Amino acid sequence: MVTIRDIAKEAGVSVSTASRALNDNPHVSQATRQRVQQLAEQMGYVPNLNAKNLTNGEANAVGVIFPTSDRVAQANPFYIDLLRGINLELVAHHAVLSIAIGSTPEMLLQNVRAMVQQSHIKKFIFLYSDVNDEVAQWLRDQDIPFVIVGHPIDHGDDLFVDNDNFEAGAAAARYLLTHYHVKHPVFVESNQGWEYEMNRREGFERVMAAYHIPVRIISITAETSNTETIHAIENNPAIDGVIATDDDRAMEFYRLWHLTQTETIPFISFNQTVAKQLVDNEFHSINLFPERMGEAAAQLLFQSDESTRARHRLIPFEIN
Amino acid sequence: MVTIRDIAKEAGVSVSTASRALNDNPHVSQATRQRVQQLAEQMGYVPNLNAKNLTNGEANAVGVIFPTSDRVAQANPFYIDLLRGINLELVAHHAVLSIAIGSTPEMLLQNVRAMVQQSHIKKFIFLYSDVNDEVAQWLRDQDIPFVIVGHPIDHGDDLFVDNDNFEAGAAAARYLLTHYHVKHPVFVESNQGWEYEMNRREGFERVMAAYHIPVRIISITAETSNTETIHAIENNPAIDGVIATDDDRAMEFYRLWHLTQTETIPFISFNQTVAKQLVDNEFHSINLFPERMGEAAAQLLFQSDESTRARHRLIPFEIN
DNA sequence: CTGTTAGCGCCTTCAA
DNA sequence: TTGAAGGCGCTAACAG
Numbered sequence: 001m002v003t004i005r006d007i008a009k010e011a012g013v014s015v016s017t018a019s020r021a022l023n024d025n026p027h028v029s030q031a032t033r034q035r036v037q038q039l040a041e042q043m044g045y046v047p048n049l050n051a052k053n054l055t056n057g058e059a060n061a062v063g064v065i066f067p068t069s070d071r072v073a074q075a076n077p078f079y080i081d082l083l084r085g086i087n088l089e090l091v092a093h094h095a096v097l098s099i100a101i102g103s104t105p106e107m108l109l110q111n112v113r114a115m116v117q118q119s120h121i122k123k124f125i126f127l128y129s130d131v132n133d134e135v136a137q138w139l140r141d142q143d144i145p146f147v148i149v150g151h152p153i154d155h156g157d158d159l160f161v162d163n164d165n166f167e168a169g170a171a172a173a174r175y176l177l178t179h180y181h182v183k184h185p186v187f188v189e190s191n192q193g194w195e196y197e198m199n200r201r202e203g204f205e206r207v208m209a210a211y212h213i214p215v216r217i218i219s220i221t222a223e224t225s226n227t228e229t230i231h232a233i234e235n236n237p238a239i240d241g242v243i244a245t246d247d248d249r250a251m252e253f254y255r256l257w258h259l260t261q262t263e264t265i266p267f268i269s270f271n272q273t274v275a276k277q278l279v280d281n282e283f284h285s286i287n288l289f290p291e292r293m294g295e296a297a298a299q300l301l302f303q304s305d306e307s308t309r310a311r312h313r314l315i316p317f318e319i320n
Numbered sequence: 321m322v323t324i325r326d327i328a329k330e331a332g333v334s335v336s337t338a339s340r341a342l343n344d345n346p347h348v349s350q351a352t353r354q355r356v357q358q359l360a361e362q363m364g365y366v367p368n369l370n371a372k373n374l375t376n377g378e379a380n381a382v383g384v385i386f387p388t389s390d391r392v393a394q395a396n397p398f399y400i401d402l403l404r405g406i407n408l409e410l411v412a413h414h415a416v417l418s419i420a421i422g423s424t425p426e427m428l429l430q431n432v433r434a435m436v437q438q439s440h441i442k443k444f445i446f447l448y449s450d451v452n453d454e455v456a457q458w459l460r461d462q463d464i465p466f467v468i469v470g471h472p473i474d475h476g477d478d479l480f481v482d483n484d485n486f487e488a489g490a491a492a493a494r495y496l497l498t499h500y501h502v503k504h505p506v507f508v509e510s511n512q513g514w515e516y517e518m519n520r521r522e523g524f525e526r527v528m529a530a531y532h533i534p535v536r537i538i539s540i541t542a543e544t545s546n547t548e549t550i551h552a553i554e555n556n557p558a559i560d561g562v563i564a565t566d567d568d569r570a571m572e573f574y575r576l577w578h579l580t581q582t583e584t585i586p587f588i589s590f591n592q593t594v595a596k597q598l599v600d601n602e603f604h605s606i607n608l609f610p611e612r613m614g615e616a617a618a619q620l621l622f623q624s625d626e627s628t629r630a631r632h633r634l635i636p637f638e639i640n
Numbered sequence: 641c642t643g644t645t646a647g648c649g650c651c652t653t654c655a656a
Numbered sequence: 657t658t659g660a661a662g663g664c665g666c667t668a669a670c671a672g
Contacts, residue, residue, distance in 0.1 A: 003649060014659045019651060029657060049438045050379060051649035053370040054664050060439065061381075061418065066400070080386070080396060084421050091431060096439055098381065098416045101400075101407050111411060118369045119380065119416055255575055323665055334643045339667060349641060371665035374648050 002045045010043065011036050022047070049094065059121045060094055062086070062301060065135060065146075066101040067128035068108055078271060078290045079127060082149060085294025086125060093302055095123075109135050116144060123301050129153050129160075129195070147297045151195045160312045161297045163288050165196045168317050169203025172243045172268045172286060175319050177211060180266045180282075182241030184216065188253050189245045191219035197245045200270070204243060220249050229256050244269045247285070254283070268319070287318045322365045330363065331356050342367070369414065379441045380414055382406070382621060385455060385466075386421040387448035388428060398591055398610045399447065402469060405614025406445060413622055415443075429455050436464060443621050449473050449480075449515070467617045471515045480632045481617040483608050485516045488637045489523025492563045492588045492606060495639050497531060500586045500602075502561030504536065508573050509565045511539035517565045520590070524563060540569050549576050564589045567605070574603070588639070607638045 008018035013032060020028045021036035022045075039045075053059045064086060066079070087097050100115060102108040112135055115121040124139060124146035131154045139146050145159070152158040176182040187204050189197055201217070208215045216239065218232045233239065233256065242257075242265060244250035250269035257265070266282040271290075296313040303309055328338035333352060340348045341356035342365075348356075359365075373379045384406060386399070407417050420435060422428040432455050435441040444459060444466035451474045459466050465479070472478040489507075496502040507524050509517055521537070528535045536559065538552045553559070553576065562577075562585060564570035570589035577585070586602040591610075616633040623629055 001649095004651095005649080015650080016652075016660080017658055020658090023651085027657065032657085046437045048374075048440070048649055050370060050373040050377075050440055051664095052651085054368075054374050054649080054666090055651045057370075057664075059370060061416070066403070069404070079400060080421075083386070083419060084389070084423060087419065087421050087431070091434065094434070094438065096381070096418045096435060096441075097421075098418050099403060099407065101404050101417075103404060107411075111407070114411065114414070115416060117366045118414065120368070120370055121416075251571070255578075258575075258579065321665095325665080335665095336644080336667080337642055340642090343667090347641065352641085368665050371648095372667085374650090375665080375667045377648075 001048075002043050003048070004045070007036060007040050007043060007045055011039050047094075053120065057120060059119050061096045061098045061115075061119065061121045061123075062090055062298065063112060063115050063121045063124040064097055064099045065108065065112060065124060065126050065128075066099060067130075068105055069103045078288075081290035082127065082294040082297075085291035085296075086298045087294075088291070089295045089298035089302070093298075105134060109138060113138070116142065125149060125297050125301065129158075145301065147300045149293055149297050151199075153195060157311070159300050161293050161300060162312070162314060163196075163293070163317050164314045165199035166203040166206075168270070168286055168288075169200030169243070170207045171203070171317070171319060172200075173204045173207035175268060175284070176241040176243065176266060177207070180241055182266065184213070184236075184238040185241040185243060186216040186218055186236060186239050187243050187245075188218050188220060188249050190249060191221055200243075200245060218253070220252055226256060229253065230260055233257060233260055240265050242267045247271055250283075284319060287320060289315055289317070321368075322363050323368070324365070327356060327360050327363060327365055331359050367414075373440065377440060379439050381416045381418045381435075381439065381441045381443075382410055382618065383432060383435050383441045383444040384417055384419045385428065385432060385444060385446050385448075386419060387450075388425060389423045398608075401610035402447065402614040402617075405611035405616075406618045407614075408611070409615045409618035409622070413618075420444075425454060429458060433458070436462065445469060445617050445621065449478075465621065467620045469613055469617050471519075473515060477631070479620050481613050481620060482632070482634055483516075483613070483637050484634045485519035486523040486526075488590070488606055488608075489520030489563070490527045491523070491637070491639060492520075493524045493527035495588060495604070496561040496563065496586060497527070500561055502586065504533070504556075504558040505561040505563060506536040506538055506556060506559045507563050507565070508538050508540060508569050510569060511541055520563075520565060538573070540572055546576060549573065550580055553577060553580055560585050562587045567591055570603075604639060607640060609635055609637070 004018050005015050008015045011018065017028060017032060018036055021033040022040060049060045090097050098121060100108060100111040102111050122144055124144065126136065126146055126148045129148045129150045129152055148158055148160040151162050152160050173185060176185050187201055189201060205215050216236060220229055242253060244253060247269050250267055254267060264282060268284045268286065270286045271288055293315045296315060300310065300313060324338050325335055328335045331338060337348060337352060338356055341353040342360060369380045410417050418435065418441060420428060420431040422431050442464055444464065446456065446466055446468045449468045449470045449472055468478050468480040471482050472480050493505060496505050507521055509521060525535050536556060540549055562573060564573060564587065567589050570587055574587060584602060588604045588606065590606045591608055613635045616635060620630060620633060
């Protein structure tokens with residue numbers, strides 16, 4: 001293994017200048033920097049990040065915190081794409097992606113605590129946000145920076161990356177009204193109180209108000225029986241378009257709709273979870289670009305320029 | 321930050337004995353060990369893993385390698401559960417879970433290479449297996465141990481954790497024949513050549529052969545149109561039970577079945593991806609316990625006892 | 641069984 | 657702009 005000493009020796013400089021040169025420290029002459037870097041390249045030098053971690057007092061890792069099991073059900077494919085996006089940015093910073101995951105909040109906190117106290121990981125990304133979350137609170141107490149993917153709920157000054165869910169809900173509504181001339185759209189939701197769902201619904205409602213269309217909403221929760229939903233459908237014979245808050249609900253509603261109705265109506269759902277070819281042409285999806293969200297989250301975490309520091313990023317969506 | 325020196329001083333021993341005591345090194349008297357450990361506890365000592373990593377020449381991390389994009393689409397919750405299981409075992413070893421993920425094999429390899437060369441990560445878990453996989457090959461060349469979740473394809477001596485997919489396919493078939501007295505089951509597959517699918521199918525076929533029932537198979541790939549599948553259904557009017565290779569195909573087939581047929585028939589699918597309450601009572605799922613698989617994979621990676629070293633673990637499944 | 645010592649590879653004062 | 661030296665926290669010979 002070729003170390004910084006080897007390079008220093010070969011270049012005829014001291015280890016300290018070699019170190020400076022390799023880290024683009026300004027206190028080195030342009031000449032020696034180039035020479036050292038080139039030599040390092042030739043000799044196949046690769047920095048030992050464990051050593052760096054020790055001297056820097058910080059690990060070259062970002063902790064990505066998953067929600068505890070119960071909550072994970074919904075947004076699913078989302079997570080993998082998020083990871084890919086985050087990682088894309090991390091490799092550029094020579095950092096690795098470490099994950100914290102557990103089935104209870106206690107285990108999660110324990111996991112995160114070990115990461116910062118033992119491994120000295122000092123940057124985190126939350127893949128959820130919750131009121132009174134003890135993990136987030138603990139990190140705040142330790143002055144450890146983190147970014148939330150999604151919307152902060154009870155701490156407005158947390159850094160976050162999100163979609164403009166209000167606008168997405170509105171855009172979906174407009175899309176149905178404009179492209180399909182829908183007169184009586186329905187909003188199908190989970191009614192779990194998720195921030196993103198509420199925002200989408202508000203966007204939807206705003207557009208309904210503008211067009212003087214009464215708001216129709218159907219909830220499908222884990223407790224909702226098929227027959228209940230079918231009744232809801234039958235009680236709303238005018239429905240001629242659907243906006244669903246997620247793909248699961250969209251598919252479920254789609255199935256029950258076609259069980260009882262013969263006509264085809266347009267659907268819009270979020271996240272493109274469901275392969276589009278599985279269903280018909282009037283099934284649209286709003287792509288939220290999770291990979292971009294992940295990338296942006298990591299960028300937010302690594303931004304150093306005090307002056308232009310951003311507190312959040314909204315990732316644009318796309319209907320298709 | 322309280323270090324090992326502080327403890328040594330306080331305990332009136334040298335740093336080396338303190339180190340030994342804390343690491344349960346046998347070359348310490350029971351007495352001093354207890355005293356030191358107790359003192360460490362009291363003083364709130366927490367080991368600096370970065371320092372350990374440096375001296376040990378190995379990071380306290382396990383790299384978990386995701387498949388490149390295309391493959392991941394479906395079985396998403398599966399991966400999350402796997403991660404949870406892996407992590408569960410890792411925390412016990414004071415190790416962190418680092419992930420390697422990328423959209424192309426090149427990026428993936430680059431990612432993994434950086435992990436071992438720069439971060440000195442020396443234990444890996446593959447969340448896929450592929451013929452001629454260059455990442456796996458590279459790790460073999462470096463003599464770096466890894467465990468595959470799934471079945472090794474072209475290197476029989478790789479360590480792996482899997483389900484007994486053959487037996488699962490057979491069990492599903494028997495379940496339909498026994499519990500539902502099905503006479504003409506159909507096996508719905510993706511026909512992508514996945515090892516696990518072929519094994520499930522072989523199990524199914526074995527049982528069909530034993531019962532002298534002709535084998536019926538329907539493929540649903542990304543290119544298969546709805547009408548093709550519906551034709552397949554209509555051409556097989558005798559079908560009275562379904563075994564689907566995954567939940568996506570199950571749901572799709574279920575939908576198309578009920579679009580054209582009025583009778584209800586039992587379904588068996590794998591992985592419990594789809595919330596069961598979304599569909600009717602005759603929709604069964606084979607639980608593969610991904611969390612246990614992850615746990616077992618990590619255990620395989622950490623097993624030290626040469627004598628009893630296992631090369632693989634098969635995780636039992638359950639029909640429900 | 642215990643202590644002394646010398647690093648692991650790198651960074652960062654401090655002087656020059 | 658450079659070099660020498662000390663140290664990050666811990667482990668592992670080597671002596672005793």
